[in-house]
Amino acid sequence: xxxxxxxxxxxxxxxxxxxxxxxxxxxxxxxxxxxxxxxxxxxxxxxxxxxxxxxxxxxxxxxxxxxxxxxxxxxx
Numbered sequence: 001x002x003x004x005x006x007x008x009x010x011x012x013x014x015x016x017x018x019x020x021x022x023x024x025x026x027x028x029x030x031x032x033x034x035x036x037x038x039x040x041x042x043x044x045x046x047x048x049x050x051x052x053x054x055x056x057x058x059x060x061x062x063x064x065x066x067x068x069x070x071x072x073x074x075x076x
Contacts, residue, residue: 013059051071
């Protein structure tokens with residue numbers, strides 16, 4: 001299989017936020033300061049699930065976030 005990891009050094013997410021990030025229309029910042037509809041990660045998770053892949057998030061407030069997708073080897 002293949003594993004892809006993307007890491008940033010941004011503001012990170014609290015444990016509370018991480019519990020909801022794959023929910024459709026969930027937005028951690030409801031102030032409207034950041035554009036979006038809250039569909040990105042829920043759509044990515046749906047696509048990963050359909051391909052029997054595993055999408056995961058590791059995040060620490062004030063330290064950044066790591067998003068990983070593990071795609072299993074399939075039949076060719």
